[in-house]
Amino acid sequence: SIEGNNLNALSSNRGVVYVKIQNIHVNVESGQPAEGTLIADRSGWTVKVAPTTRGDAKNLIDGTNSDVARDGGAEYWLTVDIGKVQTLTGIRNKCYASSYSPTAVEVFTSSDGAKWKSIGAVTISKSGTQYIKFSKAVETRYLKYYVKQGPNTVSLTEFDLYAK
Known part of the structure; x- marks a missing residue:
């Protein structure tokens, strides 16, 4: 502690320290979207x-049960x-x-299909049908779904999007 006006005891070099604070907003969470409907076409x-x-x-x-899978824990992502x-x-x-469902994914958007921006990562329950809702709707043409965690074999059969 410093008593009186003896500020020299605080720092002998009086250096300046800058701290950068970055606010990261996660826009994805597990659960069925409250708004929007599935894009039918x-x-x-x-x-x-x-x-x-x-x-x-x-x-x-394609509306069938044919799958796209990864084996042995290989990288798994898809872009739409x-x-x-x-x-x-x-x-x-x-x-x-x-048993073949991912348990953690990260979702990205892009305006050109080349440069991607994360809108958040989420942990999801193992299920035959999984839902991810966006806490704030996103306007985009391109979407990337990246599997961060799951069993050695991840096997998706259909991928749908909800839109307003």
């Missing part, structure tokens, strides 16, 4: 998947070009079985 969408996955990327938007800018409120993905 996915015919104009283009899906790409990590080269370490097996299965055709089109399987994720929905053809035009839309106001998105969440994600629904279906898995081959709950």
